[in-house]
Amino acid sequence: MQKKTVAEILKEATARLAAGKIENPRLDAEILLAHVLKWRRLNLYVNDEKILPLENILRFNELINLRLKNFPVAYLTKTxxxxxxxxxxxxxxxxxxxxxxxxxxxxxxxxxxxxxxxxxxxxxxxxxxxxxxxxxxxxxxxxxxxxxxxxxxxxxxxxxxxxxxxxxxxxxxxxxxxxxxxxxxxxxxxxxxxxxxxxxxxxxxxxxxxxxxxxxxxxxxxxxxxxxxxxxxxxxxxxxxxxxxxxxxxxxxxxxxxxxxxxxxxxxxxxxxxxxxxxxx
Ligand SMILES: C[S@@+](CC[C@H](N)C(=O)[O-])C[C@H]1O[C@@H](n2cnc3c(N)ncnc32)[C@H](O)[C@@H]1O
Known part of the structure; x- marks a missing residue:
């Protein structure tokens, strides 16, 4: 899998959620990525050029797939x-x-x-x-x-x-x-x-x-x-x-x-x- 930055990963996920008619695609993508990384959302912006480990990307993609099946964000982050x-x-x-x-x-x-x-x-x-x-x-x-x-x-x-x-x-x-x-x-x-x-x-x-x-x-x-x-x-x-x-x-x-x-x-x-x-x- 090609190496991707935080910014690229978020952009792609936002586009997928938007295509799936999820109401707040960018916000949901940010919350879910911050959850996977155990970061505050703000850190996604501060570190937007950072390359993420594959395991984080795979877990994030799993959550995006569940969000596309209309699982509420709170059930995915458990909070x-x-x-x-x-x-x-x-x-x-x-x-x-x-x-x-x-x-x-x-x-x-x-x-x-x-x-x-x-x-x-x-x-x-x-x-x-x-x-x-x-x-x-x-x-x-x-x-x-x-x-x-x-x-x-x-x-x-x-x-x-x-x-x-x-x-x-x-x-x-x-x-x-x-x-x-x-x-x-x-x-x-x-x-x-x-x-x-x-x-x-x-x-x-x-x-x-x-x-x-x-x-x-x-x-x-x-x-x-x-x-x-x-x-x-x-x-x-x-x-x-x-x-x-x-x-x-x-x-x-x-x-x-x-x-x-x-x-x-x-x-x-x-x-x-x-x-x-x-x-x-
Ligand atoms: C609308 S939710 C409110 C949950 C929480 N209080 C809140 O405001 O987020 C209603 C709750 O009532 C519970 N419930 C449903 N029927 C009930 C009953 N007969 N006796 C007691 N609780 C009941 C449900 O399991 C659910 O947890």
Missing amino acids: KDFMGLSFAVNENVLIPRPETEILTEYVGENLRGSGGGIFADLGAGSGAICISILKFVKTARAAAVDISAEALEVAKFNAEKFCVADRINFYCGDLFAPLEGKFNAIASNPPYIPTGELENLQAEVKREPKSALDGGEDGLNFYRRIISDAPKFLVSGGLLAVEVGINQSAAVKNLLEAANFIDVEILKDLSGIDRVIAGRI
Whole structure:
């Protein structure tokens, strides 16, 4: 194989990804090459004339081939940044999304404001929400619930990685079923895609676990269940905050108000889309 520089390798890979209709071909190529080389992306520019060892080029080409089959970049690098922390991820967990930082910050700030306490994260997945909150609110403790034992393994790994494992209990089960006692707050980013829309999702989203996406016929199944059971698990004045999908905020706000939650608030994401609904009991 002909010797190639970093710049040449990136140019070729970018062209292949672009031909394969991958949305951000240059960015993805850079992230994957930096991952293979264990470099920061900036170093690709500083060292763009460097000739790379064959084994690095072969590994990079393998990853580019997987990216062309719509494997998400985060599943290839096995990491995703969330709240400034580099979370471990794999195919058993939803890749944490930037908009979920709104729910995380909101619940974290509320807990911090009331001196900490214990909160539940329903559908914890990689642990992105609960672990970030614990990292930034040192006086908080968490119960992380997920129906997927494989997802909880990833969350446990992340809890160790970010040194919060001593303040978190993990429960494998169905929403509130494994929980006992009362919580100061409940946070959840549940599956919320209507079942009929799953087949229209982007090819790379389809690589994420269906159980992390499928919200039932109208996408609202988990909100109905969480909102109807939450009052039994919240202290008086306790907070329930959930992330919602596009066009779901009005229905979820109605559910909260019908269940006697007060001070119901809607928070928007950076695109102006209603993203979090919260209320107190
Ligand atoms: C949208 S993902 C959210 C993951 C993570 N909290 C985040 O925000 O990145 C939803 C999670 O709920 C879990 N889940 C699905 N059904 C559940 C159930 N009945 N009880 C508990 N967790 C469930 C899925 O396994 C998945 O990890």
